[in-house]
Amino acid sequence: MGFGGCLNWKSEDLSLIDTNSSYAVKPEHIGDVRKTRFKLRPGRTLSQRKWQSAFSEDGHLDIGVVLSRIQRGGVHPSIRGVVWEFLLGCYDPNSTYEDRNRLRQRKMEQYGIWMAECQRMESTVGSGRYIIKPVITEDGQPIQDLSSQGGNASEPGEKTVSTTENSQHFEEALAGTPPLEKTEVNWKRTLHQIGLDVVRTDRALVFYESEANLAKLWTVLAIYAWIDKEIGYCQGMSDLCSPLVILLEDEADAFWCFERMMRRLVCITSLCPIVD
Amino acid sequence: MSISRRRTLLKVVILGDSGVGKTSLMNQYVHNKFSQQYKATIGADFVTKEIQMEDRLVTLQIWDTAGQERFQSLGVAFYRGADCCVLVYDVNVLKSFDTLDNWHDEFLKQANPVDPSSFPFILLGNKVDIDGGNSRVVSEKKAKEWCLSRGNIPYFETSAKEAYNVDAAFLCVAKTALANEHDQDIYFQNIPEAVSETEQRGGGCAC
Numbered sequence: 001m002g003f004g005g006c007l008n009w010k011s012e013d014l015s016l017i018d019t020n021s022s023y024a025v026k027p028e029h030i031g032d033v034r035k036t037r038f039k040l041r042p043g044r045t046l047s048q049r050k051w052q053s054a055f056s057e058d059g060h061l062d063i064g065v066v067l068s069r070i071q072r073g074g075v076h077p078s079i080r081g082v083v084w085e086f087l088l089g090c091y092d093p094n095s096t097y098e099d100r101n102r103l104r105q106r107k108m109e110q111y112g113i114w115m116a117e118c119q120r121m122e123s124t125v126g127s128g129r130y131i132i133k134p135v136i137t138e139d140g141q142p143i144q145d146l147s148s149q150g151g152n153a154s155e156p157g158e159k160t161v162s163t164t165e166n167s168q169h170f171e172e173a174l175a176g177t178p179p180l181e182k183t184e185v186n187w188k189r190t191l192h193q194i195g196l197d198v199v200r201t202d203r204a205l206v207f208y209e210s211e212a213n214l215a216k217l218w219t220v221l222a223i224y225a226w227i228d229k230e231i232g233y234c235q236g237m238s239d240l241c242s243p244l245v246i247l248l249e250d251e252a253d254a255f256w257c258f259e260r261m262m263r264r265l266v267c268i269t270s271l272c273p274i275v276d
Numbered sequence: 277m278s279i280s281r282r283r284t285l286l287k288v289v290i291l292g293d294s295g296v297g298k299t300s301l302m303n304q305y306v307h308n309k310f311s312q313q314y315k316a317t318i319g320a321d322f323v324t325k326e327i328q329m330e331d332r333l334v335t336l337q338i339w340d341t342a343g344q345e346r347f348q349s350l351g352v353a354f355y356r357g358a359d360c361c362v363l364v365y366d367v368n369v370l371k372s373f374d375t376l377d378n379w380h381d382e383f384l385k386q387a388n389p390v391d392p393s394s395f396p397f398i399l400l401g402n403k404v405d406i407d408g409g410n411s412r413v414v415s416e417k418k419a420k421e422w423c424l425s426r427g428n429i430p431y432f433e434t435s436a437k438e439a440y441n442v443d444a445a446f447l448c449v450a451k452t453a454l455a456n457e458h459d460q461d462i463y464f465q466n467i468p469e470a471v472s473e474t475e476q477r478g479g480g481c482a483c
Contacts, residue, residue: 029312029313032311032313033313133369134371193294193344196294196295196316197294197315197316200295200314200315200316201315201316203312203313204312204313234344234346235294235316235317235318235342235343235344235347236316236318238315238316239315239316
């Protein structure tokens with residue numbers, strides 16, 4: 001569809017489905033989802049063994065060998081997460097194991113700091129739940145019906161309490177409280193939008209039957225929206241983030257991969273050099 | 277046979293908050309199926325459907341748009357040349373009803389039709405199937421009052437999931453858009469007649 005097609009990714013376009021159990025499709029959706037063209041090719045696919053042998057003793061990675069394997073036969077599903085960390089530039093192939101451990105430690109800490117910042121503003125962050133209903137009005141008044149989800153969230157946006165009633169109710173409670181910063185209001189206004197999209201992301205996959213996994217995707221996007229105030233959250237980002245949340249078990253690792261991916265995408269679209 | 281086998285292209289734009297079921301409604305109407313698979317719509321997308329109305333073959337070009345507020349800035353490009361605007365809200369989500377004013381006004385502002393006061397809108401209250409109607413927070417009466425206050429906009433309660441009232445609603449969309457097109461013809465006699473495709477498909481009537 002030319003340019004128009006670039007604006008819209010439909011469910012079939014991200015071919016996520018393969019033999020890896022991470023991508024297992026719910027039985028009722030088999031047939032709805034297009035099959036992957038990926039095939040394991042012995043001697044071509046980057047296998048776990050080949051991957052491990054591409055590192056030197058102190059951890060330098062021969063990225064050339066790895067890339068040529070990937071180009072010829074793809075990556076074995078069992079190592080896709082760690083491979084993406086290098087492909088997206090989270091780690092420098094020329095670094096050592098020790099360098100990377102230190103860097104990862106710092107990244108974990110930084111993620112923890114941002115998580116705590118967000119938690120102070122909205123307690124749902126990091127609680128294993130997520131939000132699908134507005135928590136704040138456009139003018140920054142909290143909406144009482146805290147709609148954190150953790151249970152049955154199959155239908156997005158069930159009941160909402162009248163916002164006018166609530167703002168009246170909260171006027172008293174908030175008397176004397178300084179108004180929220182605009183950046184905080186803007187961030188809070190995106191939280192339910194992220195939730196609405198999270199429950200619609202790759203939902204044919206068994207992975208997202210788990211509330212914890214839905215919350216993981218929501219949290220990564222919510223924290224990203226806080227640290228990148230210019231982009232915040234934009235529909236479509238949940239689709240980009242989802243494979244990383246599936247492939248990287250640790251939430252902070254998934255976050256940093258997504259952060260790198262966003263940085264690269266922004267650079268590609270704005271033709272700026274990628275700054276490390 | 278009648279000689280006036282005119283082919284007409286009508287552009288229809290679907291607007292409303294995120295998650296109210298715009299994509300589902302469109303696909304239920306065009307492909308007669310409901311899927312749990314839809315993702316959030318990014319930017320906009322369109323599909324076409326041909327229907328026979330009296331002696332005319334009408335091609336509906338239905339534009340499905342993203343519900344996230346920030347995509348509204350793309351409106352000028354997507355709304356221009358529309359013959360009808362379908363507003364959708366979720367009867368179970370009050371906010372999606374409250375924002376109708378905003379969608380309505382923003383559409384007129386950006387589409388900039390010749391006569392904003394008579395531009396055809398249609399309102400759909402979707403997801404009436406949920407919880408047997410027990411979770412709905414916007415009554416039919418309230419919705420109809422809004423429609424009346426906005427120049428008597430036609431109103432339909434729909435369920436894209438159960439294919440309830442979807443065909444009837446879009447038939448009304450086609451009729452309304454067609455009527456509007458007649459009006460415009462008076463002022464724009466020399467605007468070319470839609471796109472002409474040689475192939476002619478039979479049937480497809482939604483009546």
